[in-house]
Amino acid sequence: MSTLDQTTTRPSASGTFADRRRTITEAAYRIRHHALNMGAVQGQGYVGQALGAADIFATVYASQLSFRADQPDWEGRDRFLLSTGHYAIGHYAALAEAGIIPVDELESYGSDDSRLPMSGMSTYTPGMEISGGSLGHGLSIAVGMALGLRHQGSNARVFNFLSDGELDEGSTWEAAMGGHHHQLGNLTAMVDINALQADGKTETVLRTEPVAEKWTAFGWYCQRIDGNDAGALLEAFDNAAARAASHGQPSVILCDTKVGRGVSLLENREKAHFMRIEEHEWQLCREQLAAGYEGTASA
Incomplete structure (x- = not known):
């Protein structure tokens, strides 16, 4: 069952900070659980990224994004763009x-004629604003x-x-300059810094640090946080929302995450960019996820 009412246009910011953080934590757990179930359909995929970024997805959809679930193309909606198309498994969740x-549709992930291809496609999936690649x-x-x-x-x-791998691309920094030049206060970027790319560790492929100083120099309001901490995420996105305006400084939130979180x-698997997981391991993954969540919830 979704935590959001089908007719809601914007997740409520009411309630205590602790209540909102709890809502995000619960949503992130379900997103991770969905991602594991989808990965099991194919036996492989970008499961590690979905697990690592689940807290970010949960924070945006449960506390920030204006949308109507039953009208994905509603004109007044906020737009969520998944630049990293291979993270689609997490976005679908x-x-x-x-x-x-529908939750039941997740079982079709990556299958022929599915609306949920392994890389995000805006022409197939409701709520997917752009195609990946x-x-x-x-x-x-x-x-x-x-x-x-x-x-x-x-x-x-x-x-x-x-x-963070996209920070290797010159087009990203051209866009960053454009966002500042046009004073796009209605734009918030989030960077999943999991320090891993297809070709290895990010720092060995192309060293991009100091990342925060770069974004600041490009004129963005920059925050760097633990991207697996629901409280830190909520505070950072609330800060960005408080500054949002038609004209103003664009915001970026740098989220340090762990693949497979x-x-x-x-979390400890070496080749973690595109994971191949043995059939008997999927249930073990679910059990570890549940045990960790139950331990957090009872703490």
Whole structure:
């Protein structure tokens, strides 16, 4: 069951901070559980990224994003752009948690004629704003979309999810300059910094640190947090929301995460970018996830 009412246009910011954090923690657990179930259908996939980014997805959909679950193309919606198309498994789980797609449909992940391909496609999936593929394009699209919404007089915001690997791309930094130049205060970017790429550790492929100083120098309001801490995420996104405006400084939230978060078997796996998981291991992953969540909930 989704934590969000089907007719809700914006997740409620009412309630105590502790209550909102608890809602996010619970949603993140279900997103991780959905991701494991989807991965088991194929026996492989980008499961590690979905587990690592689950807290980010949960925070955005449960506390920040304005949308109508039964009207994914509602004109007044905030736009969530998944620049990292291969993270679609995590995004699908979030869309199901938000009530935009049925939970039962997740079983079709990666199958022929499914609306849920392994890399995100806007033409197939409700709530998927852009198609994935070559990395480094998402922020450019987000800048154009935020500028277009401003010209339309819309109060909608644009949220762009990108990875630390995309910081290797020059197009990302061109877009960052554009966001500052146009003073797109309606744009918030989040970077999943899991320190891992297909070719190895991010720092060995192309050293991008100091990342926070770079974004600040490019004119963005920058926060760096533990991306697996629901409380830190909520505070950072609330800070960005408080500054959001048609004209103003764009925001970026740098989220340090761990691939496979919540499942120790996968957290410690060497080849973690695209995981092949043995049939007997899936249930063990679910058990480790549940045990960790129950331990957190009872603490």
